[in-house]
Amino acid sequence: MAETLLEELQRYVGFTAADGEALRALHPVAEPQFQRISDVFYDRILKHEGARKALEGGESQVGHLKHTLVAWMDELLRGPWDQPYFERRARIGRKHVAIALPQHYMFGAMNVLRQELNAVIDRAYLDRPEQLRAARVALGKILDLELAVMLHTYREDLLSQQARSERLSTFGQLIGSIGHELRNPLGVMESSLYILKGRVTEDERARKHLDRIGEQLGIANSIIKDLLDMIRDRPLVAGRLHLREVLESAVDQLQLAVALEPVAQLPEVEGDPSQLRQVFVNLLDNAAHAAGPAGWVRIEGAVEGGSVAVAIEDSGPGVEETVRPRLFEPLITTKQKGIGLGLALVKRIVERHGGTISYEPRGRGARFVVRLPKA
Numbered sequence: 517m518a519e520t521l522l523e524e525l526q527r528y529v530g531f532t533a534a535d536g537e538a539l540r541a542l543h544p545v546a547e548p549q550f551q552r553i554s555d556v557f558y559d560r561i562l563k564h565e566g567a568r569k570a571l572e573g574g575e576s577q578v579g580h581l582k583h584t585l586v587a588w589m590d591e592l593l594r595g596p597w598d599q600p601y602f603e604r605r606a607r608i609g610r611k612h613v614a615i616a617l618p619q620h621y622m623f624g625a626m627n628v629l630r631q632e633l634n635a636v637i638d639r640a641y642l643d644r645p646e647q648l649r650a651a652r653v654a655l656g657k658i659l660d661l662e663l664a665v666m667l668h669t670y671r672e673d674l675l676s677q678q679a680r681s682e683r684l685s686t687f688g689q690l691i692g693s694i695g696h697e698l699r700n701p702l703g704v705m706e707s708s709l710y711i712l713k714g715r716v717t718e719d720e721r722a723r724k725h726l727d728r729i730g731e732q733l734g735i736a737n738s739i740i741k742d743l744l745d746m747i748r749d750r751p752l753v754a755g756r757l758h759l760r761e762v763l764e765s766a767v768d769q770l771q772l773a774v775a776l777e778p779v780a781q782l783p784e785v786e787g788d789p790s791q792l793r794q795v796f797v798n799l800l801d802n803a804a805h806a807a808g809p810a811g812w813v814r815i816e817g818a819v820e821g822g823s824v825a826v827a828i829e830d831s832g833p834g835v836e837e838t839v840r841p842r843l844f845e846p847l848i849t850t851k852q853k854g855i856g857l858g859l860a861l862v863k864r865i866v867e868r869h870g871g872t873i874s875y876e877p878r879g880r881g882a883r884f885v886v887r888l889p890k891a
C-alpha cells in the first residue's frame with residue numbers, strides 16, 4: 517500500500533513508538549500547565565499588531581480559542597498519532613487558511629509552545645536526565661510534524677488555487693473561440709427564423725414551435741454574451757450616476773414588479789451604467805427565478821459610511837451552505853439552465869468598480885448585497 521503523507525512525515529522526523537511513550541508519560545506532568553501555556557500563547561498573539569488582526573472576534577473568541585488550544589495540547593501528548601489525528605490537525609490548519617492567516621506566524625506560534633513545554637520538561641525531569649532527553653526529543657519531533665501538517669494545508673490551498681486559475685485560463689481561451697464561432701450560425705438561424713415566421717401564418721402549432729426556437733436562440737445568445745463578457749473585461753466607461761436609474765432600467769428589462777422607493781434617495785456613485793445594469797439584471801433575474809411566480813423580490817438601499825449598499829432579496833429557498841463558499845466562482849450553478857457565470861461576472865464588475873458583493877441572508881431566502889463607494 518502507498519505510504520500516506522502522515523507516515524511519510526513520521527518517517528522523516530523519525531517519530532517512533534518510543535517517542536509516543538515519552539509523550540504519554542509527559543502528559544500527566546504537563547496537563548496542569550495547559551491553561552497557563554494557552555494564556556501565554558494568546559498573549560503573544562495579542563501583543564503583535566499584525567497577528568492580532570486575525571482575532572477580530574475579540575475577547576470571546578480568544579476565550580474560546582484558549583479552550584481549543586488546551587484540547588489541542590491534550591491530544592498532542594496523548595495521541596494516538598494516527599490517520600484520524602492527522603485529519604483533525606489538517607482541518608485546524610484549513611481553518612487558519614480559510615481566515616487568510618499568514619503562514620509565517622506559525623513558526624513563532626509553534627515556538628511559544630515548544631519553549632513552554634520544554635520548560636515544563638526541564639522542571640519535571642530535573643533529576644532524570646534520560647527521561648528528560650527522551651521527552652525533549654519526542655516533543656521536538658511531534659511539534660515538527662504539527663508544523664509540517666499546518667504548512668501542508670497552506671500548500672494544498674495554493675495548489676488548488678493554481679489548478680483553478682490554470683483551468684480558467686485554458687477555459688477562457690477556449691470559450692473565446694467557441695463563442696465567436698457560434699455567433700455566426702446563431703445569427704443565420706435567427707434570420708432564417710425571421711423569414712419563416714413571415715411565411716408560417718396559418719399553422720398554429722408550427723408558429724408555436726417557431727416561437728420556441730426563437731426563445732431558445734435567445735438563451736443561447738445570452739449565454740455566449742455572458743461568456744464573452746466574462747473573458748473580455750470591457751473597459752469601464754465611468755461617470756457619476758444614480759443607482760436608482762440603473763435599477764429602474766434593470767427592472768424594466770426583466771419586466772419585474774419591484775418597488776424602487778428604498779433606493780430613491782441614495783447618493784450618487786461613480787460607475788459604468790451599462791456594466792452596473794448588467795450586475796443588477798443578473799442579480800434580479802436570479803432572484804426572480806428563485807422566488808418563482810408566487811414569491812417576491814425586494815430591493816433595499818442604505819448608506820454605510822463611505823459606501824452605498826443595495827440589497828436584492830427574494831423569497832426563494834436561499835443558497836445551500838455547501839455552495840456558499842464558492843458562490844461567486846465561475847461554473848458554480850444551482851440553476852438547471854445556467855452554466856454558472858452570472859454571479860462570477862457580477863463579482864468581477866463590482867470589484868472593478870472598487871466595490872464588494874456578498875451573500876448575507878436574513879432567514880430563509882437569498883439576499884445579495886452590493887456595496888459601491890460613494891462618488
Ligand code: HEM
Pocket residue numbers: 561567568570571572581584585588608611612615617621622625626
Ligand atoms: C502553532 C500554532 C497554532 C495552533 C496549534 C493553533 C490551534 C488552533 C485550534 C486548535 C483552532 C480551533 C480550530 C477549530 O475550531 O476546530 C484554531 C483556530 C484559530 N486560530 Fe489557531 N493555532 C495556531 C496558530 C494561530 C495563530 C498564530 C493565530 C493568529 C495570529 C491563530 C488564530 C486562530 C483563529 C482566528 C482561529 C479561529 C478560526 C475560525 O474558526 O474561524 N492561530 N487554532
